[in-house]
Amino acid sequence: MSEINSPYTKRLLAVFMIAVMIVLGYTAYKTNEINTRAFEVYLEEELIGVVRTQEEALNIIDEIENKLSNTYSAECVLDKDLNFVDTHAKDDELVSNKELKDFISSKLDFLVAGYAISIDGQDAGILKTKEEAEEIVDLMKSQYINDTEGELLEVGFLEEIEINKDEVPLNSLTSKEDLFQYINLGADEIKTHVVEVGESFWTIAMMYDMSLDDLIEANPDKNPEKLQIADEVKLVIPTSMMTVVTVEKVEYDKDTDYETIVEDNDSMYKNQQKIKVEGQKGQSHIVSNKVKHNGKLVEEDILNEQVLKKPVDELVVKGTKEIPKTMATGIFAMPTRGRFTSGYGSRWGRMHRGIDIAASSGTHIKAADGGIVSFSGWQGTYGYMVEIDHENGYKTRYAHCSKLIVSKGTRVYKGEHIANIGSTGRSTGSHLHFEVIKNGVHVNPSKFVK
Ligand SMILES: [Zn+2]
Numbered sequence: 001m002s003e004i005n006s007p008y009t010k011r012l013l014a015v016f017m018i019a020v021m022i023v024l025g026y027t028a029y030k031t032n033e034i035n036t037r038a039f040e041v042y043l044e045e046e047l048i049g050v051v052r053t054q055e056e057a058l059n060i061i062d063e064i065e066n067k068l069s070n071t072y073s074a075e076c077v078l079d080k081d082l083n084f085v086d087t088h089a090k091d092d093e094l095v096s097n098k099e100l101k102d103f104i105s106s107k108l109d110f111l112v113a114g115y116a117i118s119i120d121g122q123d124a125g126i127l128k129t130k131e132e133a134e135e136i137v138d139l140m141k142s143q144y145i146n147d148t149e150g151e152l153l154e155v156g157f158l159e160e161i162e163i164n165k166d167e168v169p170l171n172s173l174t175s176k177e178d179l180f181q182y183i184n185l186g187a188d189e190i191k192t193h194v195v196e197v198g199e200s201f202w203t204i205a206m207m208y209d210m211s212l213d214d215l216i217e218a219n220p221d222k223n224p225e226k227l228q229i230a231d232e233v234k235l236v237i238p239t240s241m242m243t244v245v246t247v248e249k250v251e252y253d254k255d256t257d258y259e260t261i262v263e264d265n266d267s268m269y270k271n272q273q274k275i276k277v278e279g280q281k282g283q284s285h286i287v288s289n290k291v292k293h294n295g296k297l298v299e300e301d302i303l304n305e306q307v308l309k310k311p312v313d314e315l316v317v318k319g320t321k322e323i324p325k326t327m328a329t330g331i332f333a334m335p336t337r338g339r340f341t342s343g344y345g346s347r348w349g350r351m352h353r354g355i356d357i358a359a360s361s362g363t364h365i366k367a368a369d370g371g372i373v374s375f376s377g378w379q380g381t382y383g384y385m386v387e388i389d390h391e392n393g394y395k396t397r398y399a400h401c402s403k404l405i406v407s408k409g410t411r412v413y414k415g416e417h418i419a420n421i422g423s424t425g426r427s428t429g430s431h432l433h434f435e436v437i438k439n440g441v442h443v444n445p446s447k448f449v450k
Pocket residue numbers: 342352354355356432433434
């Protein structure tokens with residue numbers, strides 16, 4: 001009997017075979033365990049898939065951040081973290097890179113670095129870069145420093161202006177143009193109204209519940225009286241959120257006003273005055289600092305005033321004497337009541353140098369204005385006539401009277417009874433013939449009395 005076939009040998013072989021099987025089996029098991037090792041990926045708390053390696057998921061995050069940073073030309077940082085938990089999975093259980101990327105992209109908000117312009121502690125808006133924010137501040141200033149009156153000494157803001165870096169959601173970023181307009185006008189957009197037929201500033205103000213004054217102020221380029229159809233009317237008064245303060249040193253010559261001195265004179269009437277010495281403006285050379293807010297002067301500090309020419313006071317002499325009742329007022333009254341029968345001008349080939357007013361004999365004739373009686377008596381074809389010199393270049397005549405009440409040299413007041421109507425001289429029927437003479441020339445009395 002051979003050794004191989006011995007029972008002892010057989011037993012030994014069996015043990016060996018079992019040992020080999022155990023080793024092989026463990027190795028196979030071990031190999032499988034390593035090959036299926038994987039990671040569950042959580043976005044914060046939410047399971048979004050299983051990956052073989054953590055790097056795959058982290059690379060996707062980098063990729064997304066880089067893509068966003070390029071797209072928005074801004075530094076982008078994801079606002080959620082990835083967490084990993086050990087697991088095992090077969091290849092077909094793994095999530096694809098594309099799926100993972102789409103899912104993360106859809107779930108992520110991201111923050112971008114932004115630069116806020118703060119005005120007195122209030123953010124007016126956020127921009128992508130610090131340079132843009134600085135450009136807006138410079139643009140605000142440049143509106144008021146490019147065409148100054150004098151030498152620009154200082155420029156600044158009334159408000160406290162700061163540029164602060166912040167991390168913000170992408171959709172809160174503003175464009176430079178929009179933010180500049182917002183700060184400069186104090187509103188996102190200036191609402192307007194297009195004028196229609198029949199509308200005026202008044203009806204538009206009513207329509208939008210605005211005051212008329214505000215509407216006029218919002219449209220300094222428009223004439224409220226000359227509103228045209230299709231004109232665009234602003235409904236908001238633009239008010240800048242920033243106030244640019246400039247101090248300019250200016251030099252200029254300026255006229256200085258003269259004083260008027262009034263001197264009483266008791267030989268002149270109260271309604272009379274005359275200039276004895278004519279006033280003359282003076283001139284000064286001014287050096288000053290002008291403080292302006294958004295181009296509007298708010299303060300002027302005079303540094304030096306050099307008088308080039310002194311003003312000359314005007315001297316006015318004013319009367320104090322009571323005005324006599326007999327002094328002409330300059331306005332004629334109708335001298336009698338009656339019927340207008342004939343006007344001034346050519347009549348029957350002859351010049352009629354007055355107007356005729358018919359009334360019954362004895363009707364009172366009154367002085368058309370104050371003055372002195374320069375004639376009272378018979379005057380040929382005029383019959384009985386009164387003439388008054390009003391001492392202002394005018395004379396009046398009252399003809400064909402039946403009775404004279406005043407005599408030459410008498411002072412009469414406006415409306416004083418001077419004669420009665422009659423038909424003396426060349427006259428047909430009782431009437432008043434009334435003439436007005438201006439500096440020796442007859443004029444139409446109808447121009448003065450009605
Ligand atoms: Zn007449």
